[in-house]
Amino acid sequence: MFIPLSTALALAGLSHAMPGKRASSASAYCSNSGGNYQLSSIAAPVQGNGSAGSESTWQLTIDDTSSGHKQTIVGFGAAVTDATVTSFNTLDSSTLQTLLNDLMTSSGADFALMRHTIGASDLSGDPAYTYDDNGNSSDPNLSNFGLGDRGNAMATMLASMKTLQSDLTIFGAPWSAPGWMKLNGVIDGNTDNNNLNDGYSTSAGTGSTGYSSAFAQYFVKYIQAFENLGAHIDAITIQNEPLNSQAGYPTMYVFADESAQLIQNYVGPALASAGLDTDIWAYDHNTDVTSYPQTVINTASDYVDTVAWHCYATNVNWTTLTEFHDTNPNVNQYMTECWTPASGSWNQAADFTMGPLQNWASGVAAWTLGTNSDDGPHLSSGGCDTCQGLVTVNGGDYTFNTAYYMMAQFSKFMPPGAIVLDGTGSYTYSGGTGVQSVASLNPDGTRTVVIENTFGNDVYVTVTTESGETWSGNVPETSVTTWILPASS
Secondary structure (H helix, E strand, O other): OOOOHHHHHHHHOOOOOOOOOOOOOOEEEEEEOOOOOOOEEEOOOEEOOOOOOOOEEEEEEEOOOHHHEEEEOOEEEEEEOHHHHHHHOOOOHHHHHHHHHHHHOOOOOOOOEEEEEEOOOOOOOOOOOOOOOHHHOOOOOOOOOOOHHHHHHHHHHHHHHHHHOOOOEEEEEEOOOOHHHEOOOOOOOOOOOOEEOOOOOOOOOOOOOOOHHHHHHHHHHHHHHHHHOOOOOOEEOOOOOOOOOOOOOOOOEOOHHHHHHHHHHHHHHHHHHOOOOOEEEEEEEEOOOOHHHHHHHHHHOOOEEEEEEEOOOOOOOOHHHHHHHHHOOOOEEEEEEOEOOOOOOOOHHHHHHHHHHHOOEEEEEEEOOEEEOOOOOOOOOOOOOOOOOOEEEEOOEEEEOHHHHHHHHHHOOOOOOOEEEOEEOOEEOOOOOEEEEEEEEOOOOOEEEEEEEOOOOOEEEEEEEOOOOEEEEEEOOOEEEEEEEOOOO
């Protein structure tokens, strides 16, 4: 029988420390591979070394003084795709409200970062679309711009989320410009000349011919339309995965120099001229081409101070973000896409949240928030047909998948404004077992330590703080366990 998460958490006696409501004692919550722990309250760590008994032991340290302060958390969440909106809207109003409460408030995951698709992605039902298709006829003045049913439904869903989570950051990304803006004239189905018609490679450079100005105004109109429906857009990227060109679903190739010039000379000035405070983030693609965001930042620093990364590079190594931070210490970073297939390991979402946090990311967004039981709706022509959401909607009800609980172990206990702390002791052996951790100092003074144990046995963990405290306790096998420590005296 399905039990709404809010009810389950209440039964477990779970509480959430908010600013001004300091925890006076430590607590611990756990989600594990087997699913018998799902944000479940477990034995809290004790102050001091405690007693490990016969358990394996592990030592961690955190620097909870000002010298250990790193990046500030903005939030965690996922992509709101057409599949998400369509699936959620099959629920009756009461069930939908319970689901949104479980996602967006402290009764559940307390997500505070939502990406959304500007027009169609592969996780859209047929046909693919943008907000100004115009029968594929040129519309340089965007006189036929309109969100359509799906765009309106998405904006309305995001607005509902915003009413529940005042700290919500929403950022959007298009999978393709309208077909008439492109050299090949189509949203999808053709990788020949799958580029914006902006003069970059066909004339005297970006803006010399084509639709650079119309492309910029497309973002202005979209942001204004969403704003009118109560969904404030905090940031955009100008193209999802600009180095990915495929025929089966909407994509568009954008060169690094081209992206920089479009932002610096067109999109950035257009947003500013319209009085919009929406930020522009660079790249939105994999960690193996760091020269791309560097080029954008070097050229378009008037408008860009943030980089968005995806997880799909071969042998992804999140230390790339630290290397990028070392070269660009004033640049913000996010992990904005990683999928959560049913075939993934139990800790896949924990890994793509933990790794970026350890390496200067201010937020993490999974792909995708919700789908139906067929991992859709999705386009029939290509793209991902096994992208399971954090939530699966089926038969008028919903269930949370393992990835949801893994992300909630971070999002519920590291609120916006929390400061990630420097630390030591994380290590993973070549076979994949080990302990990884990340800690934060929260706005209310409490400290959060998230510990991922990939061993097939419990581990007794001791955390030593730079402020002079020692905390220790049991971390169950194959789990992500979160400790909330009271404010240091």
